[in-house]
Amino acid sequence: MEKKIFENLSKICKTINYIDDESDIIKYSKDWRRRVNEKALCVVFPKNENEISKILKFCFDNELKVIPQGGNTNLVASASPSKEKEEIIINLEKMNQIHHIDTINKCVVVDSGVVVDDLNSNLEKKDFLFPLEMASTGSSQVGGVISTNAGGINVLHYGSVRNNLLALDVVLSNGEILRLGSKVGKDNTGYNLKDLFCGSEGTLGIITKATLKIYPKSQNYFTFMASFENLKNIINFYEFISQQIRFPITGFEMIPQISFDLCIKHKFMKKSFFQETKNYYALVKIQLHHLDEAIIDLLEEKLSECSNLYSEIIIAQNEKQNKEFWKFREDLTEAQKLEGKLIGFDVSIPLDKLDYFFTEGKKYIDDILKDIKFHTFGHLGDCNIHYNLIEPDNLKNNFYDYEIKIKHVVNKLIKNVTGSISAEHGIGLLKRDDFLKTKKNLEIELMRSIKRVMDPKGILNQNKIFRN
Structure with a gap:
């Protein structure tokens, strides 16, 4: 039976299986935190929407379980097998075309396999950006960040991925193709179906293409770090600057002392930015329309008004120092992994x-x-x-x-x-039981009802969010 499955899938697109290359199967099956050890039956690499439709039609007819997979950077095992050699991974890395950058309507049309950093590299050439910024964007793909409604450090100003999603192309479990939404931001024509797929972790369909909002890229940021004796002070500090500073605060990150300890221990940095050790630190980014001495003086004056709340403050003096601050923020997740x-x-x-x-x-x-x-x-x-x-x-x-x-x-x-x-x-495998224990029964049953309509045979990403 397995041989027949491999033969049929190989006729559609590139397919690897555990018989021919078990090491590759293990590589794609492992989750980022290495908490899941089951192996996929095989991994397929479609190049376009039509191939995904054919794969799903074949799997639907034969009741084969499938797992949609992007960059596999998810932290709750949303894209890893839940059972040994029973599920087929559909990896979207070959679907990586940027179709159109529309600077008039301020949106971009992309395949779901486009890596987020690659998208922003292309947008930067036109002085635009897609505002998702997090440690994994060098590997995370568009379909994956939509499927998990990713957030990152810019949510405070730009919102999560859902707030920046205009349209989706999706293939349902039976191979049917849905085209949802459009370039226009306002569309009150019935239920907003595209939002069902954002955050659904591949349990309702496979995203093949997306239209995303983009924004003019600002070159002007005021970035600083401050240290605090206690949690109360850092919260009061956030409350003060969010009320008193009228420029958009695009990021406000709280960081404990142990982050510096781990980054120094594992050689991501040589020493702390600060003279004295404190319990908490804030890393803050403020977006400015333009940069001049009067604006900087105004911001520094506002910060001095609440100097009783912080111990030290370091304002980035140049782009090099700004990058050092944010590199530290990215590195601390890798440092904790090594600990x-x-x-x-x-x-x-x-x-x-x-x-x-x-x-x-x-x-x-x-x-x-x-x-x-x-x-x-x-x-x-x-x-x-x-x-x-x-x-x-x-x-x-x-x-x-x-x-x-x-x-x-x-x-x-x-x-x-x-x-x-x-x-x-998201929920994935690792938070599924927590989700079921903390959500209300009626909410869970409504979600299950939607799942049954979209995926009547339950072939999509089994045991993620719900138990199959």
Whole structure:
């Protein structure tokens, strides 16, 4: 049976299988955090929408399970197999054409396999940008960031991917093709179907093409870092500048001291930017229409008005220093990966409840296991915190054996503060049980109903979001 499957798929497009090349199958099957170990039955590489339609028609008729996959940078195993050698990965890396950059309507039409950084390199030639900025954009593909409704550091000003999505082409599980939306921003003609696919993690259909908003690229930014004694001060600082500074704040990142420790330890940097060690730091980017001394003086004056809240402040004096600040922000995720096993939470917490969440979380988690390294950083401006727990040094037991107890504590606290268990990473395999425990039953059943309509045989990305 397997041989017949491989033969049929090979007639449509390039196909690799575990019999001929198991190492390649393992490479595409592994998730970024290396938490999932099942292997795909095979991986197919369609070059266009027509080939995807044929693949899905074949899989639908034969009730074969499929997994749509982009750059495979997802942190909750949304694009990895849930069962050993039962699922076919449809990898979209060959669908990488930028079809049209429309500077009049301020949008771009792209294939789903286009890498986000490659898109911005092309847009930059016309002084435009697509505002998604996060550590993985050198590998993340357009279809993947739409499927997970990715956020990143610019959400505060530009919104998430959903806010920047105008149109989609999607292939349904039976091979039918949908064309949803258009270049126009206003369209009140019934249900907004394209938004169903944004954030659906490939469980409703496979995105083949997208029309995205683009923005004139600003060359003028005021970037700075500041240090803080405690969490309360950094939150009050954000409240002050968001009210007092009238220019768009495009990024406000909260970073703990441990981020510097890890980046120095693992040789991403030689030393901290700051003279003194503090508990928290803010990395802030403000977009300016133009840059002159009067504007800089005004911003510095505003910052001096709240100097009682911070200990040190460092304003980027040139592009080199600006890049060093943001490189540090990108590197800290790689540094934490090198430090050891990690239990990660991508949560949204109301800012007025964040101190309570951190204090109570540490208290209860310390009772479960001492000396866990709390690496809690993220997009403070939009309430999105990456609440990452790194295993203690010299732990004899398997760190993941404590995960269920830790998740129980974190999920309970999230419900107490009416936050979200997933701010921007999605659900996938790793957060599925948390999702089912924290969402209301009626919401889950409505979602299941939509899934059944779009994917009646349940072949798309099984066991992601829901249990099949």
